[in-house]
Amino acid sequence: FFKEKESDMIRGNETNKAQKPAILAISAILLLLVWYLATVTDEPPPPVSGPASLIQESFPKRTTSKLRHAVVTKRRQLQKALEGLTHGQMPSRLKELRSKKEVVGERLMEIRAGKETVEEVLHGSKTNSLEDKHDFLPPMTVEEVQTYLTEWIHTLHETLMEAKHETYHGIWQSYHDLTVKTLYPWDREYLQRMPERRTDGSVFLSLATYRDENCFNTITNAFGKAKNPKQLFVGLVQQNCHKECKSGVLEGGKIEDVEPDQDCYKAFCEATPDLCGNVRNLEIDEPESLGPYAARYFASKLWHGESWFMQIDAHMTFATNWDATSVEMLQKAPSHKPVLSHYPPSHMINLDKQANSAASRLCGPVFATSDLENQIVRLEGAGKYDREQKIPRFAPFTAAGYFVAHANFLREVPFDPFLPWIFMGEEIIMSTRLWTAGYDIFSPSQAVVGHIYVRRHKPKFWESVHRAFTFGVHNPLQAMILNRIKYQLGYPESSKDMLLPKSLLTAVEQYTMGTERPLEDYLKIVGLNMTTKEISYTAWCETGKPPPGFE
Numbered sequence: 430f431f432k433e434k435e436s437d438m439i440r441g442n443e444t445n446k447a448q449k450p451a452i453l454a455i456s457a458i459l460l461l462l463v464w465y466l467a468t469v470t471d472e473p474p475p476p477v478s479g480p481a482s483l484i485q486e487s488f489p490k491r492t493t494s495k496l497r498h499a500v501v502t503k504r505r506q507l508q509k510a511l512e513g514l515t516h517g518q519m520p521s522r523l524k525e526l527r528s529k530k531e532v533v534g535e536r537l538m539e540i541r542a543g544k545e546t547v548e549e550v551l552h553g554s555k556t557n558s559l560e561d562k563h564d565f566l567p568p569m570t571v572e573e574v575q576t577y578l579t580e581w582i583h584t585l586h587e588t589l590m591e592a593k594h595e596t597y598h599g600i601w602q603s604y605h606d607l608t609v610k611t612l613y614p615w616d617r618e619y620l621q622r623m624p625e626r627r628t629d630g631s632v633f634l635s636l637a638t639y640r641d642e643n644c645f646n647t648i649t650n651a652f653g654k655a656k657n658p659k660q661l662f663v664g665l666v667q668q669n670c671h672k673e674c675k676s677g678v679l680e681g682g683k684i685e686d687v688e689p690d691q692d693c694y695k696a697f698c699e700a701t702p703d704l705c706g707n708v709r710n711l712e713i714d715e716p717e718s719l720g721p722y723a724a725r726y727f728a729s730k731l732w733h734g735e736s737w738f739m740q741i742d743a744h745m746t747f748a749t750n751w752d753a754t755s756v757e758m759l760q761k762a763p764s765h766k767p768v769l770s771h772y773p774p775s776h777m778i779n780l781d782k783q784a785n786s787a788a789s790r791l792c793g794p795v796f797a798t799s800d801l802e803n804q805i806v807r808l809e810g811a812g813k814y815d816r817e818q819k820i821p822r823f824a825p826f827t828a829a830g831y832f833v834a835h836a837n838f839l840r841e842v843p844f845d846p847f848l849p850w851i852f853m854g855e856e857i858i859m860s861t862r863l864w865t866a867g868y869d870i871f872s873p874s875q876a877v878v879g880h881i882y883v884r885r886h887k888p889k890f891w892e893s894v895h896r897a898f899t900f901g902v903h904n905p906l907q908a909m910i911l912n913r914i915k916y917q918l919g920y921p922e923s924s925k926d927m928l929l930p931k932s933l934l935t936a937v938e939q940y941t942m943g944t945e946r947p948l949e950d951y952l953k954i955v956g957l958n959m960t961t962k963e964i965s966y967t968a969w970c971e972t973g974k975p976p977p978g979f980e
Contacts, residue, residue, distance in 0.1 A: 568624035571709050574730050578711055581612055586717040593898055597906035598930065600898060604849055605932045612846050613936060620843060624734035626836050631660040632752050633735035633836060637724035638743035639668045640715060640888040643881060644693035647745050652704055654747040661752060663708045664731030665694055666724045668890070670715040675896075677888040690715075709733075716897050718890050720907075721829070722851040726844035738836040740829065744881040745773070748780035751877035755833045762821040764869035769821060770832035771872045772808070776879035783876060789813050790872040791826050792970035794955070796962040797853065803908045804962060805915065806857040812971075821871035822973035825955035826860045831878055834868070841866050845940035847933075850894060850907050854914040861918060864951045866943025869979075909933070917941050919948060919959045954978075 585607055592603040634651060638644040644667070652658045669690035676685045694712075698705035709731040718724070725740065732738065737756055748754065759769050771791050774783075793809035808826050842862045848855075864870065894903040913933045915923035928934065942948050952958070954976045956965030969976045 566622045568734075569619055569622045571731060571733050574619070575709070575711055577615060578727055578730065581615070582713055582717050584611070586714075589897070595898075597902050597909060600902065600906060601909060602930070602932065605847070605935060608846055609935060616843070616846050617939075619730060620840065623840060627734045627736055629660065629736060630657065630756070631662060631735040632657075632737045632739055632756070633732045634661060634663045635725060635728040635732075635738065635740040636663055636743055637666040637668075637721060637728050638693070639718060639721070639724070639890050640670055640690050641693075641743040642691065643744035645691060645696045647741075647743050648693060648697050648708065649700065650747050651745075651751075652701065652707075654749050654751055656750040656753040658704060659707070661707060662733070662735055664711075664728040665708055666711045666713060666728045666731075667692065667694060668713045668715060668718040668724060670888075674715075675888070675892070677886045677892065679886050715893050718893050719849040720851050720890050722844075722855040723846075723849045725829070725855070726846055726848075729839055729844045732836060732839060735836055737833065738839065739833045740831070741878060742830045742880060744776075744884065745830075746776045746780065746879035746881075748784065748875075748877040751780075754875060754877050755873070758821050758871075758873050758875065759833050759835075761874075762869070762871045764871070766835070766838075766866075766868045767821070768827060768832055768834045768838070768863055768868050768870050769873050770824070770827040770870060771876075772828050773831050773878045773880040774876050776881045778876075778879055780876060780879055785817060785875075786813075788818065788873050788876045790822065790824055790970060790973065791828055792824070792967055794826065794857070794957060794964060796964070801904050801908065802853045803911050803915075804920070805854045805911055806918070806957060807853060808856055818872075818874040818973060821874050823969070823975050823979060824870045824872040825967060825970055825976070827856060827863060827870055829856050829859070830880055832859075834863075838863065838866075838868065841943065842868075843940065845913075847913060847935060847937075847940070848910060850891075850903065851910060851914075852890075852907065854911050858914045858917065861948060861951055862940075862942055864943075865946050865948055867945030872973075913937065919952070921960055 585604065588603055588607050589600065592599050595603070636647065648663060648665070651663070652661060655661050669692065671689050674687045674689055676687045678684060694708060694710040697708060711727055711731065713724070713727075737759070739755060755769065759767055762769065771789050774789060789812060791808055792812070794806050795809055796804050797807040798804070808828065842859075860870065891903040894906070895901065910933065912923045912928050916925065916928055916934060917937065921927075925934065956967045958964070967976075
């Protein structure tokens with residue numbers, strides 16, 4: 430048949446020429462049928478000649494052989510799996526899915542939307558199930574936390590060094606992939622196994638330090654000026670250089686070799702051995718440092734049931750009884766979920782003499798315009814109230830260098846493990862997350878800590894990033910990761926459709942805004958427009974009055 434048709438076409442028969450498309454179609458169907466029969470019987474196809482062979486030539490023999498082999502292999506795998514199911518040999522994951530099919534079905538919409546994973550549904554590691562799960566698991570010990578985080582940080586560093594010459598996208602992806610596999614599941618387990626908050630009035634002091642020569646004095650003075658030093662516990666994250674150390678950028682852009690950094694934990698324990706057990710230390714080698722927000726994330730995991738949480742920097746001074754005064758101010762704030770925060774005054778001020786003076790408030794945000802800050806909301810320097818305040822006053826923002834809260838906020842607003850190398854943006858994201866979770870922010874009525882603000886020529890963490898990877902990679906790396914924060918704040922240029930890479934939004938629903946109050950209300954109250962980048966004057970903050978709706 431094929432030979433006759435082929436000879437007709439060669440002779441140029443016009444009638445047969447009109448039938449050419451139909452003939453080719455029939456030939457193709459026959460060829461596919463032959464190929465299918467060959468895969469089913471595992472026998473090679475019979476030789477085909479004529480126009481059909483022309484079609485077969487468009488698929489090289491190697492390709493068709495691979496396709497045939499893949500189909501046969503998959504068919505055998507399916508047959509083997511079916512035989513296993515027939516004999517009751519069901520995979521454990523499939524058994525779990527079958528046993529909990531109703532639960533998975535009920536939450537299928539959440540799974541498809543990315544709000545939950547199948548693992549979270551099966552094993553109950555969703556945030557809203559933490560309280561139920563917590564009753565059946567023992568709390569993690571401090572030693573467990575220290576051991577896990579130390580090993581994880583070392584593993585991360587080894588992973589990142591394999592990506593040393595990658596672009597900033599590749600560096601982020603290496604961090605992301607390891608975190609998804611290891612740190613994120615551990616973090617969800619930690620939240621299930623957090624210890625109960627004690628009611629003994631104890632204070633947890635979160636202190637992250639990066640190559641800071643003031644660390645020893647800060648810890649020593651914190652205990653020395655505390656009213657209840659035995660009830661003070663420090664979560665110390667030291668990011669120090671141990672060998673081949675470099676200075677910060679000096680005059681003229683010079684960088685010099687310097688001695689290794691002081692271990693302020695060791696120095697404090699040698700000087701004050703009776704309080705050494707009140708300091709929980711996590712040591713991070715300088716090349717492994719991930720920026721201040723990540724260090725505060727690690728420090729928050731060293732909390733172990735203390736009543737009150739306080740976060741400061743590693744270069745601070747203290748007023749007498751600063752711990753008791755902070756808690757008293759927090760308890761005087763007119764709210765059932767208060768947070769106390771501001772930019773502390775300079776360390777040059779005698780805080781004890783200024784105890785009855787007007788304290789500062791933090792009112793003025795700006796949309797930062799530098800390429801590094803990438804339009805993130807930055808908080809301006811604080812001004813003082815015009816007179817002494819007897820009780821804390823409502824404020825719009827929290828500062829990273831001093832904030833105090835009921836320790837249960839760590840359960841409701843946990844630090845985000847997907848924000849490495851972040852400096853700018855940590856204050857505005859914490860402010861919004863706390864407020865939307867129902868926390869009210871207040872300026873303290875008295876300054877109890879002072880801050881060393883001028884630290885020129887001191888080592889900065891981004892210098893470590895440049896040395897660890899390619900010089901200049903830090904700025905675009907931070908700008909990209911900032912989009913995770915900007916997405917949560919409602920920046921239109923960082924919307925889900927616009928944002929790349931999509932991995933920046935991994936598990937974002939676990940570490941985002943609360944459900945007590947809408948973000949839109951907060952932005953209106955504090956005068957921020959994320960679309961136009963305009964700021965409205967907040968007179969209520971400047972005068973110490975409650976915001977609209979809180980009178």
